Amino acid sequence: MSFQKNDIVDYYENCRISCGLIVDVDDRKLKVLNDQGKETKISSSRALTTGTDPAFPFSGTKEEQVRRLKELSASRDALKRNIDLKELWEVVGDVTREIDISDLSELFFGNQIDQNKTASLIRAIFEDRVYFKIGQGSIEVPSQNQVKQALVQREKELQRRQLIEQSAKFLSQIKSSEELKATDAPEDLILMLEEAALAGKDWMLFKQVKEIFLQAGLIPQWDPFKVLVRLGKWSEDENITLRAERIPVEFSSEALAGAEHASKKPLPDITFFSGQDLLAIDSSTTRDVDDAISLSRDGDHLVLGVHITDASYYVEHNSSLDLEIRDRATSIYLPEITIPMMPRVLSEQAASLESGQDRLALTVLVRFGPEMQLLDFALKRSIIRINQRLTYEEAEEKIAVPGSTEALMFAVASSLRQKRIESGAIIFKDPEISVRVNHAGEIEVFVRNRETPAQILVSEMMILANNLFARYLRDNKIPGIFRSQGPPLEKIELGEEYDPVASYRSKKVLARGDLSTDPDAHSTLGLDIYTTASSPLRRYPDLIVQRQLKAALEGATLLRPQELERILDQIIPRLDRAASLERERQKYFLLKYLEKRKAQEFQAIVLHRFPRFYLVQITDLALNAVLRTPAGTNLSPGERVVTKIEKVSPRDDRLTLSLVSANPV
Numbered sequence: 001m002s003f004q005k006n007d008i009v010d011y012y013e014n015c016r017i018s019c020g021l022i023v024d025v026d027d028r029k030l031k032v033l034n035d036q037g038k039e040t041k042i043s044s045s046r047a048l049t050t051g052t053d054p055a056f057p058f059s060g061t062k063e064e065q066v067r068r069l070k071e072l073s074a075s076r077d078a079l080k081r082n083i084d085l086k087e088l089w090e091v092v093g094d095v096t097r098e099i100d101i102s103d104l105s106e107l108f109f110g111n112q113i114d115q116n117k118t119a120s121l122i123r124a125i126f127e128d129r130v131y132f133k134i135g136q137g138s139i140e141v142p143s144q145n146q147v148k149q150a151l152v153q154r155e156k157e158l159q160r161r162q163l164i165e166q167s168a169k170f171l172s173q174i175k176s177s178e179e180l181k182a183t184d185a186p187e188d189l190i191l192m193l194e195e196a197a198l199a200g201k202d203w204m205l206f207k208q209v210k211e212i213f214l215q216a217g218l219i220p221q222w223d224p225f226k227v228l229v230r231l232g233k234w235s236e237d238e239n240i241t242l243r244a245e246r247i248p249v250e251f252s253s254e255a256l257a258g259a260e261h262a263s264k265k266p267l268p269d270i271t272f273f274s275g276q277d278l279l280a281i282d283s284s285t286t287r288d289v290d291d292a293i294s295l296s297r298d299g300d301h302l303v304l305g306v307h308i309t310d311a312s313y314y315v316e317h318n319s320s321l322d323l324e325i326r327d328r329a330t331s332i333y334l335p336e337i338t339i340p341m342m343p344r345v346l347s348e349q350a351a352s353l354e355s356g357q358d359r360l361a362l363t364v365l366v367r368f369g370p371e372m373q374l375l376d377f378a379l380k381r382s383i384i385r386i387n388q389r390l391t392y393e394e395a396e397e398k399i400a401v402p403g404s405t406e407a408l409m410f411a412v413a414s415s416l417r418q419k420r421i422e423s424g425a426i427i428f429k430d431p432e433i434s435v436r437v438n439h440a441g442e443i444e445v446f447v448r449n450r451e452t453p454a455q456i457l458v459s460e461m462m463i464l465a466n467n468l469f470a471r472y473l474r475d476n477k478i479p480g481i482f483r484s485q486g487p488p489l490e491k492i493e494l495g496e497e498y499d500p501v502a503s504y505r506s507k508k509v510l511a512r513g514d515l516s517t518d519p520d521a522h523s524t525l526g527l528d529i530y531t532t533a534s535s536p537l538r539r540y541p542d543l544i545v546q547r548q549l550k551a552a553l554e555g556a557t558l559l560r561p562q563e564l565e566r567i568l569d570q571i572i573p574r575l576d577r578a579a580s581l582e583r584e585r586q587k588y589f590l591l592k593y594l595e596k597r598k599a600q601e602f603q604a605i606v607l608h609r610f611p612r613f614y615l616v617q618i619t620d621l622a623l624n625a626v627l628r629t630p631a632g633t634n635l636s637p638g639e640r641v642v643t644k645i646e647k648v649s650p651r652d653d654r655l656t657l658s659l660v661s662a663n664p665v
Helices: 062-080 085-092 101-109 115-128 144-171 189-197 200-205 207-216 224-230 240-244 253-263 320-328 344-350 392-399 405-422 453-475 500-507 540-554 561-595
Strands: 008-013 016-026 029-034 039-043 047-051 279-281 291-298 301-309 358-368 374-385 388-390 432-437 443-448 482-485 513-516 601-609 614-618 623-628 640-649 654-662
Touching: 008 029, 008 062, 008 115, 016 062, 029 062, 047 115, 062 115, 085 101, 085 115, 101 115, 144 189, 144 207, 189 200, 189 207, 189 224, 200 207, 240 561, 253 320, 253 344, 279 453, 291 405, 291 453, 301 374, 301 405, 301 453, 320 540, 320 561, 358 453, 358 540, 374 453, 374 540, 388 392, 392 405, 392 453, 405 453, 432 561, 443 561, 453 540, 500 601, 500 614, 513 561, 540 561, 561 640, 561 654, 601 623, 601 654, 614 640, 623 640
Parallel strands: 279 388, 623 654
Antiparallel strands: 008 016, 008 047, 016 029, 029 039, 279 291, 291 301, 301 358, 358 374, 432 443, 482 513, 601 614, 601 640, 614 623, 640 654
16 A cells, blocks of 8 residues: 555544544655644554545645545445445355455445545444454455354453443442442452452452443542442451462361261270370360370389370371362461361361360370480370360469479470470570450450460470371381471570560571471471371371371381372462461451551560661560651660551551650660
8 A cells, every 4th residue: 555645544543543634754654634633643554545535625724624534534434334244244255265455345335436435344344343354455354153253252342341331330339329239239240359359459450340440430549359348248357368369168068978977986996095184285265176195103204195186087098078188288277267177077076185085096105214314105096085174374373283293294394395405496485476356356366475384385295296206207117297497597596585686586597497208307496307296187297197107006008208299299388378378367457456556655676677667576466567767766676665556557468667765664
């Protein structure tokens, strides 16, 4: 197609056709005066038709020229409306796959064709794009199958446009109507909003949803999450990560039926562990009790028993129930909900160590000499009955009684801890923060000292049992899952009391822990080998290790390392995901807790100085936050300050403090 000055050209711009006069031609660029009265430069590749107009007022005013361009454009649009492209395609569609525009124009208009008729046909094809397509120098003729596909796409696009218009009209009422409900929304809108909301801040990448919001006038004040909350579809505290990761909350009917059936299995005919008091120590809210301990004297020796519920008895390897439990990999403890790894009929009933009930267990009996030296240990299957279930507070009272069994247990635990410390164990004394949303929807925050005698007693007994389980696997060449950790990047020294600054710095140089089939040392625990089998109701690796230990005791078939590695490949991402979700939701509800306390002042300690802010820890909550200070402020790590909340946004995971005073008395 060649172009001359004073030609009339049809060209496309922003998905519409304009009519223009070529004012100048320069290096494949056309300078045109268009029917909107604007002079612009266009690429010659955007031109659709070109030709002359004998009636054009070249010597007239600009207004007269623009008027003539409008007339030409209007006449071409009028001709276009009478063109039946479907009928034309039915004539040529079975004959050829391309045709010259002049031949197609003659076929429709007859011998009396002119530039306006040809231009009107081009306009019809440009707008339709189903029966014909504008190609390079000719018109493409789609096949019958291509036309069918194009018609389907056209119908989908029409439905899409209708959905956008209906949705925008519906959502435009959201700012004024209190009665707007999700049930009144156009079909598919809620699903679209949910998908977009799961993307968080990237929701505007969902172009259709963005278009709806623009038409409804909701940007920037609203986003899909706020709309779903406003419509009553989601709660203000909706767990987006839980939805986005598609973490199952409920069990399948098949898994529930399998668990119900398994819970009725009779206990096997094995030795009943008798003659000793067994006690379980846990929080008052715990429903899935994994472990119990016992202690007895045998002459000058002490015999400590650590008893772990035999969860593997109820869950057959690779059964449908087992596969669903494996897919979960761990119980997830969130402030607002607990998502158990096992159905509750097992984890909180049949396999939970309930007081006064006979339960199947894997028992490790450990013999200590007069100097608290570990002499030997033995593993056995047993049936146990818990005599006492104590809360940590109740256990504290009993430990404080001289000569009590609990006091002697604590003495054993203290000796075990001291030996670990001498072997390089690092004891972090950070307080444990627990956040819970009660039945009334109120946020409760609990700060628990990890270093109470009862806490030390339980943790040391479980560490001992897991260390001995690992030794048993290694010494008997049994494939297993082991937890290890390399040495820290630099030497760590922590004092007797909790020091937030030292703890913060120490954690930054810790090596990453590893879960694998290779036994190795665990530097933080100060042990040469370690596994976990003490929580088979809550952690799938523990259930697997328990199965291996039981199989070895019974002479049954063991899982091979290759199969264990395949299982690890499946569950490690799920374990990481669960840990991340627990941290995320605890932080979210802590920030919501603080959101209602903006007027309060908070004691904090400086952890680190960054170029533009300080990192501090709120003392009462052991929560790290950014501290902004006035220019010229000079604070040092370890310095105590009084702060107040400057900004807090739970949904955005944002907390910024401002300085009230330094070095409070």
